[in-house]
Amino acid sequence: MFSRLAVLLAICTGVFSRLAVLLAICTGVFAAPAFADDLDAILSKAAAGKKAPGAGLLIIQDYAIVDEAVYGVRSLSDPTPVSRSDVWNIGSDGKAMTAVMIARLVDRGVLSWESTIGGVLPDMAGDVRPEYRAITLQQLLTHTSGLPENIRDEKALNSLFYDESSANLSDRRRAYIARALQDAPVGRAGRFSYSNTGFLVAAFMAETASKETYESLMRDEVFKPLGMTSAGFGRPPPGQPAGHRQGRIAVPRDVNPDFFAPAGNIYLSLDDWARFCIDQLRGANGKGALLKPETYSVTQSPPPGAPVSMGWFVRDSIAGLPGPVYYHEGSDGAWFAVVALFPASGSGVLAVTNGGKDMGGQALALAAAMNAAKLLANKK
Template sequence: MNLPVPHLWLVMVAALSVAVAAPARAADPGEALDDAMAQNAQVPAMGMAVLGAGHISALAVRGVRVIGGQARVVPGDPWHIGSDVKAMTAVLIGRLVERGVLHWDDQLGTLMPDLAMQPRYAHATLRQLMSHHAGLPHDLVNAGMRAALFGDDSADSLGAKRLRYLALALADPPAGRSGSFQYSNTGYLLAAAIAERATGETWEVLLRREVLMPLGMDKARFGTTIDGEPQGHRGGHATGPGDTNPPFFAPAGGLVLPLEDWAKFCLDQLAGARGTGRLLSPAGYRMMQTSQGAGEYGMGWEVVARYGGRDGPVLVHAGSDTNWFALAVLFPYNGSGVLVVANAGPDMGGDAAVRAAVATVLPDLKPRDP
């Protein structure tokens, strides 16, 4: 039956009003974690924090602290973020540079003259160390010696243990040509040792004073989780302190913290991209968040042109000690981001679960680019 024109107009307006008033529903972070864990059934627990407009817009956790256990994770639980601590080490070094204690073009041979090293390394600059362009291998090449140093339970200071590791690592031949991108944990351990030499204080003291405390990250700590907290997992079972990076390795990958504390750091990075960060000058944040040299790496961040079909630049970093998997994805120019972590390593699907959860909420962070 044909409607009179006035009634037809009212129907059209009503339909238009419904269309305008009912935008696509935003992804629910809890549901995103549920779906990711259903697809990767070995993952015991996950957490997610969605960032936007200068705050945490949503936070969710799912699962159990230990595989086969009954205790469920809660929002305040700590998670191991692996190499995602590198961005914090980079900020620490940036603060020392802005204070004039260090300089980006200082060379390693001058900064650490008492350490014997391959000749090429002596000319590597602090800037190259922080952006993985110093030619250093990923880790100490001698796996047996690395295992021995990782198991060192002596009472020596963490700084002394770092120097023992570095003395061997700097004897390893370069992993690539000068100036080429080679991701290296050793470079960040060197940066920590340089900061310690320049200030007379440990990296742990410096990071807490220069980065964690100013941002109110008072629940962050070094090492890994303890009994009663979420445990890392590998090979289908829970792991412990002896299965992760040793304490001296923390500048490259050894920090545990609740999602809320991690978010405080990443929110400051987003603010810094807009000139309102609390820890560095605008130029300092630009340095961190701009690709250096030949690789898509700034300082502590991958800086990629696109992520998931969305134009960037996008700040991305994954971290894993093989027992956990953490991923941060930040869009500095619209102030949004997401942090996701799983208490399972890649062999149990931790990486796949984290990436699946990120993909679910990505449309809410930034619409797909044409």
């Protein structure tokens, strides 16, 4: 269910288009094309031998989008070429957005980093193991809570994932959390262990404290302020690229359910994803629009001994570009996305495909992203 499925490129279509980003000085988001032919070549090479219907690649330099390439078609049943305005599911790469939404609530005093599960969710005391009651919001968002990655009992997990008796996503999150908080810890609090459940709990704490749904909070706190008009949750709407796995278009049981969005179920265009990433780069240099400078530092800094901050794996370097590097991979099972941001130079690379790991999506996205990063290193 959580297998990271790779993307199939429909090479038989022979469809490849390169979309250079036009100068838009008024927004400060776009810069003149600089890498067009290189990105075409990188994406074409990464797609060779893969079967994903479509893919995309974008480069940020000096806090602006400088170029973008797209390849292929929207799905195995839709020969429409993918375009720069199309949307892609980015899986766990959306965790950084969830963390920023919650950080804005912290900046306003709705929550604090030291807010605990027991303190914010007292009515769930009967569902919470004693080990989790003092777990903090900061531990949940840095994967140091001790919570398992997902509910361990596969039968219970599947039942909660695909029980659509309630259309209320917050109610479904609560049901998931009530079961998840009964699982034994995978380790002591403070030790790194990747956890989707931790992000679900943190998001539900935000819903409870604010009395707003996660989806409304994301729109109001992240998408609208940054002009991310294409962003949404779950499967992209009709007329957009479709996710694929096992050589076919994915069905609902192939992918994460809608209520899982805090941990990884956001879709958006590459340009809108770049808007968020540019704000993260600016925030790392004291110029972000969404958070206080000190809050960017908290969200982007791993706790002692951990490799991950709030939504970012932090690396020393990639492709010869100096760190810190903010990095993540994401997949809901039928898509794959990779992001690497380089705060020291205000640059980054974003790669997406609409196919799962078993279709080569992970290999495609990683190859495209890493070779684009090398291109940045050579042109810096």
